[in-house]
Amino acid sequence: MGLYEELKALIYERLKQSAERAKERGDLDFDELPAFVIEEPRERQHGDLATNLAMLLTKIAKKAPRDIAGVIISHLNTEGTWIKACEIAGPGFINFKLDSGWLGKVLPEVLNKGERYGHVDIGKGQKIQVEFVSANPTGLLHMGNARGAALGDSLASLLSMAGYEVSREFYINDAGNQIHHFALSLEARYLQLMGQDVPLPENGYHGEDLIETVRELIKLDGDKxxxxxxxxxxxxxxxxxxxxxxxxxxxxLGKFGVHYDVWFSEQSLHDSGSIQETMQEMMDKGFIYEKEGALWLKSTLFGDEKDEVVVRSNGVPTYFAADIAYHKNKFERGFEQVINIWGADHHGHVARMKGAMQALGYDPERLQIILMQLVRLIQDGEIVKMSKRSGQYITLQELMDEVGRDAARFFFIMRDPDSTVEFDLDLAKSQSADNPVYYVQYAHARLCSILRQAEEQGFAHEVEPDIKQISLLASQEECDLLKKLADLPGEIALAARMTEPHRLARYVMELAGLFHSFYNSHRVLVDDADLRTARLALIRAIRQVLANVLTILGVTAPERM
Structure with missing residues (x-):
């Protein structure tokens, strides 16, 4: 837990104690305190922190919320909490103004921990698996795969920083109908290149990359x-x-900065008999029945609209059957939590997969599925139409060639997975403050430039400031920066609990914005040696935090731009 989280936890505990004291003395009447929050008010003039405790107690204590707030404040012990003032606002919020002295602890913590700053241990070493991308190996990776790669890899890094033991996994769909259609498409291309007039199959793959694949094969084996x-x-x-x-x-994916711990073959489930064993287990438990020669899962028991076929009448397992066996395999490997990142078109598959896990005796809450919306590519202000089946799509490699890895990853991570991404190619390539990744990276480069200038002018920028020197960082811009730096451990913990790495993209943009505001208002290399030492330490701390967060997001932190 970071300094800021510790401070909020202390104030939370003191508020509970205040309410209990008020109850003992007959000033408040309640059986149990409701869960309340301590958060930052939207408007700065409302203070540094606020709580909704009084309003939540209104119906329970049968008093007006502002009256309850007054009682709580009257019994509140603020000693050691850095609370400078309390006031009642609006319908009954209690706002707190803090003594800025607590910010003096932030710089030493950031500088002492360095690359470890922001690490928390909410995971306690729990084994967790993140499976993402898992694209059919029937073509090249495209924009949708790119979003899944950026999201999954950043989430895995975030969870690692939060104390989980994380495994990244790619599920290779190398069996089933798509491979049958792939085979027919390859055969058609092969025969065409051998001079025969044959059509592509109706459900085949039309990508130009298949022609290149077959050409390479012909170079090796000819007309064999x-x-x-x-x-x-x-x-x-x-x-x-x-x-x-x-x-x-x-x-x-390696060029995109994504490296997996496990590449798992779907075909291995067929070869090992895992699918048949899993189907038999579910049949023995009464969750599978036979109808018209096929085997059906009673998925309606788990909220699905209709039961699902798991083994066709010809004896061939469906993709769903393989997926059930695969997820059973995940839990058998000892993962306490399993996270899948799927495209939004898999929405209907969520309930039935969770239901299948429940049928097998696993807690369905241990399986989390993050659905990811589509990507729209914008160029010259217009949407670029894409279709993988027709071969008209932008590949991940082409995207990286066009805008670079950093811009691609950052643009995909910026948005909640449930939001459609409109990827503006022109914006991603621009070198301006309108480009979010450029804005953040430029902040890091500018910080590095300041430290180089300090060294060139003979100033020792690695000096650890003392408390007196740190207290000189008293301007609003400096206090805002220190507060933002103190936020990071709490942001890491919250983002990990919510499995939302996009929160960190927002954090790093806000930190960059605060730094740019500071830079435009204050000089760092001032004549006052004490103030200069404090500000150089602040610059080092901001640079460290920017680098730490960009590392989670898989984005480089350049020293020059």
Whole structure:
């Protein structure tokens, strides 16, 4: 817990004690205190912190909220809390103004912890798995995959910083119908390149990358497969193409800064018999029944609109059956929490997957599914139309070539997964304050520039300031910066609990904004040695925090721009 969280926790405890004292003396009547909050007011003039405790007690204590607030304040012990003043506001909020002296502890903590500043231990080493992207290996990664990659990787880094033992996993969809259609598409392209006039299958893949894949195969093996039985030919083509596509996926994600701990093959579930074993277990428990030669899961028991087929009448398991066996495998590997990041088009799959886990005896709350909305690409103010099946789409590699890895990742992480991202290519490439990632990175580069100037002018910028020197950081801009730095551990803890890495993108933009405001109002390398020492320490601390958060987001912190 950081300094700021400790301070809020202390005030929270003192408010509870105040209410209990008021109850003992007959000034308030309640059986149990409701859960209340301590938060920052929206308007600065309302103080530094505020609580809604009095308003929550209104119906319980049968008094006006402002009267309750007065009673609580009268019994409140503020010693050691840094509370300078309390006032009742609006319908019954209690606002607190804090002595800025507490901010004097922030700089030493940031500078002493360095890269570890912001780390919290709410996870207590709990094993947690984050599975993301898991794109079909039938083509190149596209914009939607890019959003999932940025979100999943940042979330995994955030959870690690919050004290969880995190494993990143990619589920390779190398079995099922999509692979059958992939095989037919490859065969058609192969025969076309061999001079035969054959059409692409109706449900085939039209991407230009498949032509390049087959061309490379022909360079190796020539017309060898023309004389092979179609089934065997398709098997050879798929084996070669899957290896190439998976290798390309790994390389592209690596360039995007994403590296997985586990690459899990769907085909391995078929080969090991895991799917059949899982279906049998669910049948034994009465959750699967036979109808018209197929096996059906009673998914309506878990809120689904209709029961789902898990094994077709021809004996072939559905993708859903494989997915159930896969998630059972996850929990068997000892993960206490499992997080999946899926596209919004999988919305209907959520309830039935959680229900399947419940049927297998697992707490469905241990499976969290984050649904991610679509990405709209904007260029020259207009939406660029994309379709993966037709081959008309922007690949992740093309996106990185166009705007760079940092801009791509930051733009995807900035928004809540439930919001549609409008990715403005022109904005992402611009070098202006309107470009969020440029705005943040420029702040870091400017901080580094100040420290270089200090060194060039012979000022020792690594000196640890004493309490007296730190107390000179008294301007509104300096206090705002110190307060924002103190916020980080709490932001990390909240973002991890909420599984919302976009909160950190917002945090780092706000911190950059506060620094730019400070820079425009104050000189750092002033003649006053004590003030200069304090401000240089502040610059080092801001630089450290910016770098720490950008690292979580997978974005570089440049020293020069």
């Amino acid at each position: 497969y023309l004389r092979t039985e179609p089934e065997l030919r398709q098997e050879y083509l798929v084996r070669y193409a899957l290896n190439e596509k998976i290798r390309n996926i790994k390389e592209t």
